[in-house]
Amino acid sequence: xxxxxxxxxxxxxxxxxxxxxxxxxxxxxxxxxxxxxxxxxxxxxxxxxxxxxxxxxxxxxxxxxxxxxxxxxxxxxxxxxxxxxxxxxxxxxxxxxxxxxxxxxxxxxxxxxxxxxxxxxxxxxxxxxxxxxxxxxxxxxxxxxxxxxxxxxxxxxxxxxxxxxxxxx
Amino acid sequence: xxxxxxxxxxxxxxxxxxxxxxxxxxxxxxxxxxxxxxxxxxxxxxxxxxxxxxxxxxxxxxxxxxxxxxxxxxxxxxxxxxxxxxxxxxxxxxxxxxxxxxxxxxxxxxxxxxxxxxxxxxxxxxxxxxxxxxxxxxxxxxxxxxxxxxxxxxxxxxxxxxxxxxxxxxxxxxxxxxxxxxxxxxxxxxxxxxxxxxxxxxxxxxxxxxxxxxxxxxxxxxxxxxxxxxxxxxxxxxxxxxxxxxxxxxxxxxxxxxxxxxxxxxxxxxxxxxxxxxxxxxxxxxxxxxxxxxxxxxxxxxx
Numbered sequence: 435x436x437x438x439x440x441x442x443x444x445x446x447x448x449x450x451x452x453x454x455x456x457x458x459x460x461x462x463x464x465x466x467x468x469x470x471x472x473x474x475x476x477x478x479x480x481x482x483x484x485x486x487x488x489x490x491x492x493x494x495x496x497x498x499x500x501x502x503x504x505x506x507x508x509x510x511x512x513x514x515x516x517x518x519x520x521x522x523x524x525x526x527x528x529x530x531x532x533x534x535x536x537x538x539x540x541x542x543x544x545x546x547x548x549x550x551x552x553x554x555x556x557x558x559x560x561x562x563x564x565x566x567x568x569x570x571x572x573x574x575x576x577x578x579x580x581x582x583x584x585x586x587x588x589x590x591x592x593x594x595x596x597x598x599x600x601x602x603x
Numbered sequence: 604x605x606x607x608x609x610x611x612x613x614x615x616x617x618x619x620x621x622x623x624x625x626x627x628x629x630x631x632x633x634x635x636x637x638x639x640x641x642x643x644x645x646x647x648x649x650x651x652x653x654x655x656x657x658x659x660x661x662x663x664x665x666x667x668x669x670x671x672x673x674x675x676x677x678x679x680x681x682x683x684x685x686x687x688x689x690x691x692x693x694x695x696x697x698x699x700x701x702x703x704x705x706x707x708x709x710x711x712x713x714x715x716x717x718x719x720x721x722x723x724x725x726x727x728x729x730x731x732x733x734x735x736x737x738x739x740x741x742x743x744x745x746x747x748x749x750x751x752x753x754x755x756x757x758x759x760x761x762x763x764x765x766x767x768x769x770x771x772x773x774x775x776x777x778x779x780x781x782x783x784x785x786x787x788x789x790x791x792x793x794x795x796x797x798x799x800x801x802x803x804x805x806x807x808x809x810x811x812x813x814x815x816x817x818x819x820x821x822x823x824x825x826x827x828x829x830x831x832x833x834x835x836x837x838x839x840x841x842x843x844x845x846x847x848x849x850x851x852x853x854x855x856x857x858x859x860x861x862x863x864x865x866x867x868x869x870x871x872x873x874x875x876x877x878x879x880x881x882x883x884x885x886x887x888x889x890x891x892x893x894x895x896x897x898x899x900x901x902x903x904x905x906x
Contacts, residue, residue: 439640442640442641443640443641443643443644444641444644445641445758446641446644446645446754446755446758446759446761447644447645447758447759447760447761448758449725449756449757449758449759450725450726450758450759450760451725452725452726452794453758453760473625477618477762477765480647481645481647481761481762481765484643484644484645484647484761485644485760485761485762486644552626553626553627553628553776553780554626554773554776554777556621556622556625556626556772557622557626557769557770557772557773557776558769558773560618560621560622560765560766560768560769560772561766561769561770561773563762564618564762564763564765564766564769565762565766565791565793565798567761567762567765568726568760568762568763568766568793569793569796571760571762572726572760572793572794585796585798586798587769587770587773588773590800591770591789591791591798591799591800592798592799592800593796593797593798593799
């Protein structure tokens with residue numbers, strides 16, 4: 435059961451049918467470790483934490499879970515790493531979710547080679563972090579499995595085609 | 604007009620403000636609300652200690668902390684009259700009421716200010732660039748229906764509104780650099796995993812765009828008794844002659860003062876198309892287009 439202060443604080447997102455009170459309880463019990471740095475990762479950690487998820491990044495806590503961790507946080511790692519989990523945050527321009535074990539080479543094939551130029555980079559990074567946070571919150575709330583896909587925010591906002599299967603083994 | 608105004612320091616305005624501050628853009632941020640606990644999951648500029656403080660003030664303070672040298676002016680006020688935004692060339696609509704959004708879009712179109720609209724509800728949202736005279740307005744997208752759900756009623760997920768705020772900042776930066784397409788529309792649906800950008804066209808029957816685009820006929824003081832004292836009348840027509848015929852329909856009797864028995868313009872009446880006498884153009888067949896101004900100037904008698 436949510437405390438009344440929690441119900442008040444998270445009122446707007448509890449109203450979203452895909453979250454609801456049950457989903458909010460799951461978010462409050464969830465942990466996420468973000469193994470990435472930069473503005474996109476900062477936005478990701480900030481939105482997850484603000485939504486009630488116990489989340490932490492390497493900047494604040496190092497790469498290990500902080501004291502009091504429940505043990506098995508979901509890992510969100512940068513695109514360069516080949517992760518064993520389902521989520522990848524590419525540097526600055528793309529948020530990616532994939533049901534397959536994500537492969538950095540698969541992602542490298544679809545993301546644009548050049549990053550957003552200087553004045554736009556901040557907005558693009560924030561958008562990528564926020565988009566991934568939204569997908570992750572839906573997943574953690576448990577009512578909805580988001581569709582896999584890569585979202586690009588520069589030079590225009592678009593959904594990038596991902597290979598149906600990882601081609602790199 | 605110069606400068607940028609962000610209207611609303613909530614879930615859309617806070618990330619848009621942060622992205623613009625980081626990009627080095629100075630702006631004023633308007634909000635008359637105070638920070639409440641239920642704002643904190645999506646309005647990331649505020650912390651628990653800010654509850655009860657005016658949002659505009661708390662936002663400006665936090666932005667200066669996060670972005671040293673940020674040029675942010677806090678306006679602790681709701682925007683209730685468009686005159687408050689008159690000094691600004693670019694407005695960001697980060698409000699949370701469909702009625703206010705449509706009002707802001709109408710005001711921007713009438714005043715010729717560029718507007719970046721943003722809106723989000725539940726798991727979806729959109730951002731639209733409105734460049735008056737060059738592309739569609741918010742009514743072209745949504746129609747005239749001012750009734751709709753707000754986040755207060757339907758809820759919203761923090762990062763969805765944050766994503767739209769960041770896209771608004773991108774559109775604003777592009778508009779400031781003259782790189783944006785008027786009518787650029789970004790739609791997002793986090794549940795379906797849909798993200799799309801396209802250029803929206805003006806809706807032919809949009810009441811606001813039509814009103815602004817119709818040519819204006821300026822009426823001299825001596826003829827205003829026919830127009831119920833109106834100095835300007837907006838009419839539709841493709842030539843000066845058609846406009847003046849439409850004027851006679853809306854202000855019966857005025858035509859006899861303008862035209863002689865043969866239907867030509869009376870000698871002592873001068874008609875200007877923008878700043879040019881139509882005698883030196885194509886007389887009554889002079890074509891008119893959206894936004895043109897036709898002035899009726901009676902010749903002054905004397906000797």
